Amino acid sequence: MGLLAAGIGAGIVAVGAGIGIGMIGKSSVESIARQPEASDDIRGAMILTAALIEGVALIGAIVCILLALGIGGG
Amino acid sequence: MLRACRRLFVTLLLVLFFTPLTEASDKAAQDSEGAPIDVVGKVVDHHELAVLGYHVPLPRIFLVEGDFFVYSSTECAIESGDFVEKNGALMPANGAEITMDLSITSHLMYVWFGLILTVWITIAMARKYKQGVGRKTEPQGWFQNLFEIVFVFVRDDITKKNIPDDKYQKFVPYLFTVFVGISFMNLFGLLPWGATATADITVTGVLAAFTFFITQWNGSKDHWEHVFWFPGVPGWMRIILTPIEIIGLFTKPFALAVRLFANMLSGKIMIICILGLIFIFADIFGSIAGIGMSFFAVPLTVALYVLKAFVGLLQAYIFTLLSAVFIGMAAEEHAHEEGIEAHA
Numbered sequence: 001m002g003l004l005a006a007g008i009g010a011g012i013v014a015v016g017a018g019i020g021i022g023m024i025g026k027s028s029v030e031s032i033a034r035q036p037e038a039s040d041d042i043r044g045a046m047i048l049t050a051a052l053i054e055g056v057a058l059i060g061a062i063v064c065i066l067l068a069l070g071i072g073g074g
Numbered sequence: 075m076l077r078a079c080r081r082l083f084v085t086l087l088l089v090l091f092f093t094p095l096t097e098a099s100d101k102a103a104q105d106s107e108g109a110p111i112d113v114v115g116k117v118v119d120h121h122e123l124a125v126l127g128y129h130v131p132l133p134r135i136f137l138v139e140g141d142f143f144v145y146s147s148t149e150c151a152i153e154s155g156d157f158v159e160k161n162g163a164l165m166p167a168n169g170a171e172i173t174m175d176l177s178i179t180s181h182l183m184y185v186w187f188g189l190i191l192t193v194w195i196t197i198a199m200a201r202k203y204k205q206g207v208g209r210k211t212e213p214q215g216w217f218q219n220l221f222e223i224v225f226v227f228v229r230d231d232i233t234k235k236n237i238p239d240d241k242y243q244k245f246v247p248y249l250f251t252v253f254v255g256i257s258f259m260n261l262f263g264l265l266p267w268g269a270t271a272t273a274d275i276t277v278t279g280v281l282a283a284f285t286f287f288i289t290q291w292n293g294s295k296d297h298w299e300h301v302f303w304f305p306g307v308p309g310w311m312r313i314i315l316t317p318i319e320i321i322g323l324f325t326k327p328f329a330l331a332v333r334l335f336a337n338m339l340s341g342k343i344m345i346i347c348i349l350g351l352i353f354i355f356a357d358i359f360g361s362i363a364g365i366g367m368s369f370f371a372v373p374l375t376v377a378l379y380v381l382k383a384f385v386g387l388l389q390a391y392i393f394t395l396l397s398a399v400f401i402g403m404a405a406e407e408h409a410h411e412e413g414i415e416a417h418a
Contacts, residue, residue, distance in 0.1 A: 044235075048399070051392040055329040058336035069114070 006068035010061060017057035021050050116346050117273055117339060119179045121148050124267040132183065137174040138166050184271035188258035192251060195221070228253050232395050236402040241292070245401055248288060252281065253394040260338060260386030264379065272389075273338040275331065282331035285397040290323070293404040326400055330393060337389045341382040348375055 028046040032039045122129040131147030136157075145151040148164065157164045166172065199221050203209055213219050228250045233242045256272060263270025271277050299305060301319045304312055352371050356364025 044231075044395075047388075047392065048395060051333065051396060052329075054337075055333040058340075059329070059332050061340070062332060062336055 002067045002070055006064040009067065010064040013057050013060035013064065016060075017053055020053040020057075024049050024053070113343060113346050113350065117270075117342050119181045119274060120269075121177060121179055123180050123183055124269075126267065132178045132180065134164065135176040135178070136164075136166075136172055137176060138170050138172055140173075180269045181271045181274045181277060184259060184262050184269050185277055188255050188262060188271065189251075191258050192254045195254070196250075224254065225250060228394065232391075232398050236395070236398040238402065238406055241405050244292075245288070245398070248284070249394050249398055252284075252397060253390050256281070256334070256390040256393055257387055260390060261383065263338065263342060264383060264386070270338050270342055272334055273342055275335045278331040278335040281334070281393070282327035285330060285400060286324075286327040288397075289327075289400050289404045292401060294407045296406065296408045297404040326396075330396055330400075334389055334393050337385060341378070341385055345375055345378050345382065348378065 024046055028042050031042050035042075121134065122131050124130075131149065134143075134145045134148055134151050136143040136151075143151070143156060145154065148159075151157045151164055152159060156167055158167050159165075164172075199218065202218060207214055208218060208222065213222050229246050232253075233246050233249055237245055259271045259277070262268045263273065301323065302316060304315045304319065307315065348371050352364050352368045355367040
């Protein structure tokens, strides 16, 4: 059961992080195309926001690893 | 210097080529019970340092009910009769509880390597700048140029942008140490027999705790006002907002620690799993399938290896950047204006 939960959970985490980071990438590429001279600032903001999303996704992924390994009362 | 580095590199390659690889693989086969490859054993902390296929035991230090026990290795601890091995961990023979396990482990050694290298490089470069090289003249040699690029990057692009102008200088040393130290720790994991110290939650937790304490110590009056008495909202909203803000103080460094830890761990697990496919295929379908699989797995691993080197530097950058953002958010002082609009 733990393995099943970990697999489903990891999939959902990947979907969420994928949508989030994809939207960041889309809008930052659009804004760089509109205003190429601001690309440095936009890139910095993009990495920062992507890192924040990644943090949440990785916490989910760690929970899935713990489930799969059966650590933490599983 | 470049020639010396190249010579060192070639020597290292030759040494790696002639070291007893078979011994290492025998040991690995013994460690994993039945399974073709032991993934978790490769990423967890060990009480020995793997150097060129040999295993150098590291000291074990225990604090048992007020008494210190110091041994040069795990075997010594068992031979002395004071400790017995139970489920792969050491327990006192007389049934007492271990108060604290202060043993030196491989991850701790790699943290030290990274920090000693950082301190050594920085002091050497500081001496050069004190002599006037780089201040009165141009920086000399490729190494000083590289150092200056990294330092100016941390100072201008990370610190100055995120921390208010009148305070940023105090934080440049910390952020630079963290950036270079984490970069070294991440990249050490790519060396043969190396261990990634940052793929250990305790290491990243300590690093994040540094950021947490520095943030709180340098918090301005406005920072604490925003935590305990959020301005410009209806009074009853503060019942909800104050707990959220207090939790927010702790989740920021927690996310910082988990992000670095999970990134380095996942990179390592990915490489081991893809290389492990060779052994799994060889185990199930015979050695021919294993050889065939290696033509697919080895180029993929090379690509992942390059990606991991990039991710190592990127995560060091993200850790430093977010530390700077958190410190900057806490240290900032608002020009206070009455009304809700000022805090929108």
